[in-house]
Amino acid sequence: MSTTTKIDLATSASAGPEKARPRRSLRANATLNFWLFTGPFLIGLVIFVFVPMGWSIYLSFFEARFTVSPSTFIGFDNYRAILDNPDFTGSLVTFTVFAAFIVPTTWGLSLGLALLVNRLRFMKAFFRSVFFLPTAVSYVAAALIWKMSIFNGVRFGMANTIVGWFGVDNVAWLANPDPPWYWLVIVTLRLWLQAGFYMILFLAALQNIPAELYEAAAIDGAKPGWQTFWYITLPQLRATSTAVILLLLIAAYQAFDEFWNLLSRATWGQPPLVELYKTALGESQDYGQGSAGAVILTLLILVITLFQGKIMGFGRGEESK
Amino acid sequence: MTTTAPEVRKTPGKKRGGKVIGNTGLYVATGIAALLFLIPFYLIIRNALMTDPEITGENWKWFPTDIQWGNFTEPFNDDTVDFGRALWNSWVVAILHTTGILLICSLAGYGLARIPYKHANKIFYMVLVTLMIPTAVTFVPSFVLVSSLGWVDTYRGLIIPALFSGFTCFLFRQYFLGFPKELEEAARVDGLSYWGAYWRVVVPNSLNFFAAMATITFISGWNSFLWPLVIGQDPSSWTIQVALSSYMTNQTVNYHLIFMATAISILPLLFVFLFLQRWLVQGIAQTGIKG
Numbered sequence: 001m002s003t004t005t006k007i008d009l010a011t012s013a014s015a016g017p018e019k020a021r022p023r024r025s026l027r028a029n030a031t032l033n034f035w036l037f038t039g040p041f042l043i044g045l046v047i048f049v050f051v052p053m054g055w056s057i058y059l060s061f062f063e064a065r066f067t068v069s070p071s072t073f074i075g076f077d078n079y080r081a082i083l084d085n086p087d088f089t090g091s092l093v094t095f096t097v098f099a100a101f102i103v104p105t106t107w108g109l110s111l112g113l114a115l116l117v118n119r120l121r122f123m124k125a126f127f128r129s130v131f132f133l134p135t136a137v138s139y140v141a142a143a144l145i146w147k148m149s150i151f152n153g154v155r156f157g158m159a160n161t162i163v164g165w166f167g168v169d170n171v172a173w174l175a176n177p178d179p180p181w182y183w184l185v186i187v188t189l190r191l192w193l194q195a196g197f198y199m200i201l202f203l204a205a206l207q208n209i210p211a212e213l214y215e216a217a218a219i220d221g222a223k224p225g226w227q228t229f230w231y232i233t234l235p236q237l238r239a240t241s242t243a244v245i246l247l248l249l250i251a252a253y254q255a256f257d258e259f260w261n262l263l264s265r266a267t268w269g270q271p272p273l274v275e276l277y278k279t280a281l282g283e284s285q286d287y288g289q290g291s292a293g294a295v296i297l298t299l300l301i302l303v304i305t306l307f308q309g310k311i312m313g314f315g316r317g318e319e320s321k
Numbered sequence: 322m323t324t325t326a327p328e329v330r331k332t333p334g335k336k337r338g339g340k341v342i343g344n345t346g347l348y349v350a351t352g353i354a355a356l357l358f359l360i361p362f363y364l365i366i367r368n369a370l371m372t373d374p375e376i377t378g379e380n381w382k383w384f385p386t387d388i389q390w391g392n393f394t395e396p397f398n399d400d401t402v403d404f405g406r407a408l409w410n411s412w413v414v415a416i417l418h419t420t421g422i423l424l425i426c427s428l429a430g431y432g433l434a435r436i437p438y439k440h441a442n443k444i445f446y447m448v449l450v451t452l453m454i455p456t457a458v459t460f461v462p463s464f465v466l467v468s469s470l471g472w473v474d475t476y477r478g479l480i481i482p483a484l485f486s487g488f489t490c491f492l493f494r495q496y497f498l499g500f501p502k503e504l505e506e507a508a509r510v511d512g513l514s515y516w517g518a519y520w521r522v523v524v525p526n527s528l529n530f531f532a533a534m535a536t537i538t539f540i541s542g543w544n545s546f547l548w549p550l551v552i553g554q555d556p557s558s559w560t561i562q563v564a565l566s567s568y569m570t571n572q573t574v575n576y577h578l579i580f581m582a583t584a585i586s587i588l589p590l591l592f593v594f595l596f597l598q599r600w601l602v603q604g605i606a607q608t609g610i611k612g
Contacts, residue, residue, distance in 0.1 A: 030436050030437050030438060030515075031438050033432070033436050033514070033515040033516065034432050034436040034437075034438040034441065036432075036515075036516065037428045037429060037431055037432030037436060037515070037519075038428070038429040038432035038433060038444065040425050040428065040429070041425045041426060041428065041429030041485060041490060042429070042444065042447075044425065044481075044484060044485035045447075045448070045451065045485045045487065047466075048463065048466070048481070048482045048484075048485050049451050049459070049485060049487070050451075051466060052459055052462035052463045052465065052466045053454070053459060053462060055462050055465060055466065056459065056461060056462030056465070059462070059465070113354065116347065116350060116351045116354070117351070119347055120347065120348070120351065121344075127351050127355055128602075129595070129598060130355045130358055130359060131354070131355070131358055132598065132602075133358070133362075133591070133594065133595075134358065134361070135540075135594075136540055136587070136590045136591055136593075136594040137361075137544075137587055137590070138543070138544035138546065138562055138565075138586070138587075139544070139546060140544075140546050140562040140565045140566050141562075141565060141583050141586060141587055142361065143566075143569070144565055144568070144569060144579065144580075144583055145361045145364055145365060145583070146361075147569060148368075148569070148574075148576065148579065148580075149364045149368055149576075149580070150360075150361070150364065154377075155379070156376065156377045156378065156379075156381070158360075158364065158381075161381045192358065192361065196358075200602055254458065256546070256547050257546045257547065260546075260550075260566070261566050261569055264569065264570055265570075273458070273460075273547070276458075276460075276461060277460075277547075277551075280461040280464075281461070281464065281551060287461065287465060290461045291461055291462060293461075294458055294459060294461045294462065297458045298454050298458050298459070301453070301454070301458065302453055302454070305453050306453075
């Protein structure tokens with residue numbers, strides 16, 4: 001270390017003629033600094049991200065119940081077992097249904113809110129804050145409000161009070177899978193929490209649409225409103241829309257908090273992460289099967305991400321920067 | 322502030338002469354949506370300041386007859402859940418989580434963006450790979466690791482494994498790529514090392530971005546549930562989210578107490594959020610999350 005600094009000083013003094021040496025010393029200095037800056041992060045990343053991942057792949061091939069240092073190699077038996085488990089495969093169905101509901105509704109609502117807020121002339125900041133505010137609330141707190149106050153299955157729940165005004169009997173929103181009203185509870189909760197965040201993304205994108213486009217369209221006789229929205233706004237928002245859909249999908253895939261709290265004692269509506277939790281950290285403590293499940297889920301999400309990434313050109317954006 | 326300036330200029334040009342009716346419709350629609358969005362907040366406050374008989378009564382009441390300010394202390398005197406402890410744990414975890422992530426990830430992001438090193442690209446791809454694998458899916462192996470380190474039920478276990486966020490590092494790198502080079506070069510010419518230039522020039526000129534990242538990180542740290550649930554086996558190490566969750570499965574339900582606890586858990590966040598919202602919005606728009 002001390003040598004590099006000495007060389008550094010020497011070169012800055014002698015400047016011009018020696019070109020090879022100073023550059024090498026500068027590079028050594030940079031390399032050292034690179035590790036000084038990134039070292040702590042990279043060491044942590046290896047220990048707390050890569051090691052668990054590797055360990056998990058290792059465990060998934062072993063009989064590992066109540067232990068994390070197993071000895072019986074069982075090949076793909078854990079994978080077979082978890083794929084034969086109707087709870088696990090059912091959780092993938094739950095995710096699919098959930099995504100089919102939540103992705104289009106959040107996309108539509110956040111875009112709609114962005115369009116509304118973007119057109120406001122006064123109190124714009126106020127309304128933006130109102131829609132953005134739920135982002136600060138946790139899924140647990142929201143689940144508590146939804147379960148205990150809005151969609152409480154008894155008379156004094158807000159939703160039942162409102163349907164009661166129209167002479168409808170109490171609905172057991174969460175306690176009964178047939179009809180599956182629990183989807184209404186789950187989807188509205190996530191909509192409330194997420195829409196504001198994606199609205200901000202759409203607002204930023206809306207402001208980046210050049211005003212000339214609208215002016216040109218007006219000259220060409222396009223009516224402001226539906227026509228300009230369909231032929232200018234929507235195409236201009238394509239990149240943002242794709243990104244938003246990808247983010248929504250990944251978020252839906254990782255859903256845990258609200259399902260866990262809303263449907264804690266139910267046998268229905270259990271998403272992948274909840275099943276994983278039950279397998280690995282529940283009563284059976286089957287780390288082998290849980291790890292196999294984690295590997296399967298990771299592969300699935302990689303496929304989704306890469307597929308989506310291909311469409312939205314994630315790699316290209318990276319290079320242009 | 323800077324974000325609102327261009328929008329204001331843009332719209333009026335076209336809509337200046339706009340119809341009064343169109344505008345009224347716009348504000349009515351926005352107003353209704355806003356009211357719907359505020360209902361959950363209203364319900365928290367309503368229930369937190371009512372008595373249980375009022376909440377569970379035959380007829381719906383919009384406002385408490387007598388505001389029960391006394392409810393405020395009830396979660397702290399509750400025998401079933403140590404709410405005070407959970408609140409304290411959450412403050413400790415969220416603050417250390419935020420400080421740690423900002424320190425570690427900003428340094429790494431700067432190194433990756435600005436310090437020339439021949440393998441920097443390979444290392445950056447290694448970070449990108451972790452972005453593709455959501456940490457939530459790896460909670461099983463992470464728990465296995467943390468429990469074999471003996472960190473279950475400790476602050477270490479709650480905080481340290483979550484510090485190495487590939488995403489935050491990625492955002493910092495993107496930000497520093499756009500940081501004006503001239504400022505740093507001037508500092509280097511003045512004889513500052515990378516380290517010195519970073520702390521004396523780069524960080525002081527990036528406080529807006531740091532504020533945005535701090536807000537996002539604090540909120541996610543305060544609100545995280547899955548990891549604290551996994552690590553907090555013993556009630557003494559519960560965070561506030563785990564405590565709130567336990568209320569929902571308790572045998573006896575004290576509505577006013579539960580909602581007061583929820584209100585207390587949300588309040589600090591709303592303040593942080595409202596004060597730092599400007600930087601937050603800027604940060605989100607700036608970091609290229611938009612794709």
